[in-house]
Amino acid sequence: MDTAWIESLLGYPEGNAPEPIPGMISRIMESAQGHSDIQGGTLIMDQFEIRDKSLIQVNSLEFHPTKAIAHQVRSSEKLAFFMITAGEGIETWSRSELTEGDPLAGYIIDLLGSEIVVSALDRMQDELAGKMREEGFNITNRYSPGDCGWPVTDQQKLFSLFPENFCGISLSESSLMHPIKSVSGIIGIGRNVRKTAYSCYLCEMETCLYKYRKKTRSAL
Amino acid sequence: MELLEQLSHCIEFGKINLASPYPPDMKGQDGADELAKTALDQGVPANDILQKGLVPGMERVGVKFRENKVFVPQVLMSAKAMSSAMVHLKPFFQSGEVQRKGKFVIGTVAGDLHDIGKNLVSMMIEGSGWEVIDLGVDVSTAKLLETAKANPNCVVGLSALLTTTMNNMAATVKEIKAELPDQVVIVGGAPLTDDFRKEIGADFYSPDPQGAVEYLKTLVA
Numbered sequence: 001m002d003t004a005w006i007e008s009l010l011g012y013p014e015g016n017a018p019e020p021i022p023g024m025i026s027r028i029m030e031s032a033q034g035h036s037d038i039q040g041g042t043l044i045m046d047q048f049e050i051r052d053k054s055l056i057q058v059n060s061l062e063f064h065p066t067k068a069i070a071h072q073v074r075s076s077e078k079l080a081f082f083m084i085t086a087g088e089g090i091e092t093w094s095r096s097e098l099t100e101g102d103p104l105a106g107y108i109i110d111l112l113g114s115e116i117v118v119s120a121l122d123r124m125q126d127e128l129a130g131k132m133r134e135e136g137f138n139i140t141n142r143y144s145p146g147d148c149g150w151p152v153t154d155q156q157k158l159f160s161l162f163p164e165n166f167c168g169i170s171l172s173e174s175s176l177m178h179p180i181k182s183v184s185g186i187i188g189i190g191r192n193v194r195k196t197a198y199s200c201y202l203c204e205m206e207t208c209l210y211k212y213r214k215k216t217r218s219a220l
Numbered sequence: 221m222e223l224l225e226q227l228s229h230c231i232e233f234g235k236i237n238l239a240s241p242y243p244p245d246m247k248g249q250d251g252a253d254e255l256a257k258t259a260l261d262q263g264v265p266a267n268d269i270l271q272k273g274l275v276p277g278m279e280r281v282g283v284k285f286r287e288n289k290v291f292v293p294q295v296l297m298s299a300k301a302m303s304s305a306m307v308h309l310k311p312f313f314q315s316g317e318v319q320r321k322g323k324f325v326i327g328t329v330a331g332d333l334h335d336i337g338k339n340l341v342s343m344m345i346e347g348s349g350w351e352v353i354d355l356g357v358d359v360s361t362a363k364l365l366e367t368a369k370a371n372p373n374c375v376v377g378l379s380a381l382l383t384t385t386m387n388n389m390a391a392t393v394k395e396i397k398a399e400l401p402d403q404v405v406i407v408g409g410a411p412l413t414d415d416f417r418k419e420i421g422a423d424f425y426s427p428d429p430q431g432a433v434e435y436l437k438t439l440v441a
Binding site: 012018019021098102107110152172175 | 241242243244291292293296297299300330331332333336339358382383385388
């Protein structure tokens with residue numbers, strides 16, 4: 001993650017954002033560490049069932065991650081449920097700038113917060129892949145409620161697998177995570193599963209923000 | 221350049237005040253803050269400052285944003301320039317000398333917290349002369365209904381970024397229309413389409429903030 005990458009997320013060709021934007025990004029990135037509190041964890045389960053093409057059952061919990069996701073994890077021998085957050089501080093900082101300070105700074109902090117949690121999750125996933133490789137397993141891509149039409153309400157079931165307030169992350173009645181810069185989801189683990197370079201093709205949502213982003217990133 | 225045109229220029233290019241370094245070619249010049257005050261000091265009616273200075277500047281930004289000629293940061297800087305000028309007009313809104321075009325109630329639907337798009341729409345609509353009541357993110361239908369009832373003739377705007385929360389939008393529109401059949405509801409968000417808008421019974425959909433501004437203009441024309 002660098003200034004040029006954040007510039008590209010703002011819409012500018014890398015290195016071509018007008019001042020004061022590059023200077024502002026640099027200052028925000030320098031201060032971001034002091035506002036972040038990255039925490040996360042995984043729970044690996046080997047007792048589950050995938051049936052009816054789109055249903056994953058863990059204990060008495062039934063997840064409905066859609067056919068596309070269930071298909072990707074169907075050969076899994078274990079499932080890793082994960083949660084990770086960039087912490088409350090980055091959200092408070094962004095909100096304060098958006099409402100009382102500089103909205104541009106608030107927007108950049110918000111974007112950076114998303115990048116921090118995604119980067120942290122990349123690292124957590126890489127570490128999981130390394131650990132599983134030692135045991136002879138591969139892993140799948142990660143999938144979260146909200147992806148490819150997976151109902152966000154399934155997050156209530158996912159959260160019930162973890163201790164309350166795990167890593168400081170809580171869930172509202174309408175299935176929103178707090179802090180906002182948090183991600184939860186599943187990763188399949190098995191000898192016959194694989195992680196694909198680009199999985200957005202699974203989803204038919206042409207206007208998805210993340211689909212655009214992945215395409216952009218992969219083109220760089 | 222005439223004073224109100226200068227003010228429009230500051231809004232369009234996000235020149236907030238004298239101290240603001242952006243845009244670089246306007247460094248050291250007065251911004252929207254100083255120019256709005258100067259205009260009032262010179263006896264320019266507050267309503268003219270709003271309608272002939274601020275609103276056209278914001279409209280030009282909206283059009284450029286729709287055409288991908290500027291990006292979110294420029295819109296945010298223009299909105300900030302607009303806010304700095306609006307501070308001087310506040311007493312005139314309170315006295316009734318400057319009339320808003322109407323009230324616009326906005327929020328992201330229950331279960332959705334993606335508010336950047338909503339905020340952009342809020343800024344553009346406020347910049348077009350409407351009073352915006354921003355209910356924030358993850359807004360319940362009950363809260364929307366309560367606010368709509370408290371502000372008769374307002375327009376309600378709903379935003380959703382996730383395909384999964386589009387269902388909540390559908391339910392919200394249905395409940396609003398059941399209780400307030402004449403309530404105008406407009407919808408927006410990345411995964412939406414005009415077909416979806418028709419399906420859920422909302423009155424208008426726009427893929428960009430300027431479209432919402434133009435639609436609202438038709439309601440008060």
